[in-house]
Amino acid sequence: MTDLLTHLRTRRSVPAANLGAPGPDSETLTDMLTIAARVPDHGKLAPWRFILFEGDARLAFGAALADLVKRRDREASEEFLQRERDRFASAPLVVGVVSCAGPHPKIPEWEQILSAGAVCLNLVHAAYGHGFAAQWLTEWYAYDPEVLAMLGLEPHEQMAGFVQIGTADSVPTDRARPTLAGLITNWDPAARAGE
Numbered sequence: 001m002t003d004l005l006t007h008l009r010t011r012r013s014v015p016a017a018n019l020g021a022p023g024p025d026s027e028t029l030t031d032m033l034t035i036a037a038r039v040p041d042h043g044k045l046a047p048w049r050f051i052l053f054e055g056d057a058r059l060a061f062g063a064a065l066a067d068l069v070k071r072r073d074r075e076a077s078e079e080f081l082q083r084e085r086d087r088f089a090s091a092p093l094v095v096g097v098v099s100c101a102g103p104h105p106k107i108p109e110w111e112q113i114l115s116a117g118a119v120c121l122n123l124v125h126a127a128y129g130h131g132f133a134a135q136w137l138t139e140w141y142a143y144d145p146e147v148l149a150m151l152g153l154e155p156h157e158q159m160a161g162f163v164q165i166g167t168a169d170s171v172p173t174d175r176a177r178p179t180l181a182g183l184i185t186n187w188d189p190a191a192r193a194g195e
């Protein structure tokens with residue numbers, strides 16, 4: 001494992017199609033989820049949970065997506081349907097991170113949702129820490145009410161992401177990164193509106 005700063009400076013997502021076996025064993029998976037759950041969480045609400053897709057369940061999920069697409073569009077090509085079937089076919093593990101954020105007397109819902117995002121990124125880091133690669137995806141099925149019902153989400157819950165985890169068959173070159181200059185301002189108290 002590279003040191004933490006080197007990892008943070010160089011980590012790159014690997015497309016799910018380039019992730020294959022092996023995936024983590026159950027002890028490693030438990031450690032990865034433990035790390036993922038170790039995030040800032042205002043109010044200690046733990047407003048997130050995990051859905052694991054392993055083994056045949058990954059293929060069953062893809063088959064269910066293809067069935068759904070076919071039911072909605074009888075003209076959908078076999079190639080298109082196969083793409084749906086293959087959604088979770090490559091990476092040996094997919095972790096669905098569910099945001100359970102809801103109204104709370106003290107903690108704004110927005111902060112609960114941000115915490116779920118932190119869980120996703122921590123999970124990605126944990127995967128790399130254990131020598132795997134990962135990609136955080138949502139795609140259409142993260143927003144489809146029928147899919148969400150099939151996954152057992154409550155009406156107030158949302159998918160923060162499907163984190164695909166496995167061994168990279170190739171490492172992509174880096175993508176363009178934002179230049180900091182355009183992202184930073186110094187707050188100037190003398191420039192307050194109306195003064």
Ligand SMILES: Cc1cc2nc3c(=O)[nH]c(=O)nc-3n(C[C@H](O)[C@H](O)[C@H](O)COP(=O)(O)O)c2cc1C
Nearest residue numbers: 011012013014015135136137138139140160161175
């Ligand atoms: C919430 C969220 C959802 C994402 N959903 C998708 C997606 O559906 N499809 C996709 O190609 N990339 C998606 N991405 C981007 C991937 O994670 C992508 O691999 C990443 O931006 C590459 O950046 P990196 O190299 O810094 O990891 C999503 C990212 C986030 C934060």
